[in-house]
Amino acid sequence: MxxxxxxxxxxxxxxxxxxxxxxxxxxxxxxxxxxxxxxxxxxxxxxxxxxxxxxxxxxxxxxxxxxxxxxxxxxxxxxxxxxxxxxLKPIPGIHEVLWEIRMPVCVASNGPREKIALALSVTGLLPFFEGRIFSSYELGTWKPDPGLYLHAAAEMGVAPADCVVVEDSVLGVRAGIAAGMRVLAYIAAGDAEEFHVPGVTRFERMSELPALLR
The missing domain is CATH 1.10.150 (DNA polymerase; domain 1)
Structure with a gap:
């Protein structure tokens, strides 16, 4: 457990x-x-x-x-x-999940900060992540390098082993694993991409996430 x-x-x-x-x-x-x-x-x-x-x-x-x-x-x-x-639309169910989990969150993306902030703003998600956005473009390292995830954890004051990463790409999954974090792979229904990485938990509906975090 x-x-x-x-x-x-x-x-x-x-x-x-x-x-x-x-x-x-x-x-x-x-x-x-x-x-x-x-x-x-x-x-x-x-x-x-x-x-x-x-x-x-x-x-x-x-x-x-x-x-x-x-x-x-x-x-x-x-x-x-x-x-x-x-x-642009939010991933189905993500608003409800963010209200439910009631734990510290941040976003770490290979995209530029301006793109991340715009995407979160137009989908109504920015209030959950205001001041907690981390971009590879500001660090100079991109997934699958673990640097972005390690930087986010350090800035948030949390040890890597106490972090969970939620990813949808093989590169991101590898970055999370390399950072020493637990990784949950969101594979939307009908997406054929496979994650052949030991220790990675896959889930298909965002509504499953809160139970996986308990």
Whole structure:
């Protein structure tokens, strides 16, 4: 029997906000403006889930056969922000979960702080995480490196062993494990991505999370 954690560290995309498919399809569509690109959404999700933007752009450039322009990323970020304002939704059940668990929480994401804050704001989640947002862009290390999770725990004053990470990507799961934290993998129903990592508990409905934290 595990004891309740002192801190729950949430990933953002795909865990708090339902942004993975929206952002990934937009990214592929944006790249197609620069040439033919044979890439289905399912493949793009596998390739890009949890990865930093520079790596995604490198993969797309390789597939296109030429580099994407330097302004590709800022232009995409602007489009993504506009889409978030009008179309982004929270993960079903996450509001209720955050009210129920009644324990310290923070968010640690590979995304830029501005993107994280916007996503949380438009979905009504920002009050749960105000002042407790940690971005890889501010630290200079990206998952699967454990640095972001270790930094978040240190800033929150909690030992890694007393933290639980809630993730939806293989890279994030590996980062949590490497940080010495307990990891819960949220795999939404119908998502085929597999986590072959010992000690990782998988769950398909956010409503299951409170029981897993007790």
């Amino acid at each position: 595990t004891s309740p954690p002192s801190l729950v560290i949430f990933d953002n995309d795909g865990v708090l906000v339902d942004s993975e498919e929206l952002s990934t399809q937009m990214l592929v569509d944006a790249a197609r403006e620069y040439g033919p690109l044979a890439m289905e959404l399912s493949e793009a999700m596998r390739l890009f889930r949890g990865r930093k933007m520079a790596e995604c752009v490198a993969v797309l450039s390789e597939r296109l056969g030429h580099p994407l322009p330097e302004d590709f990323t800022p232009n995409f970020r602007a489009r993504q922000a506009e889409a978030f304002r009008h179309r």
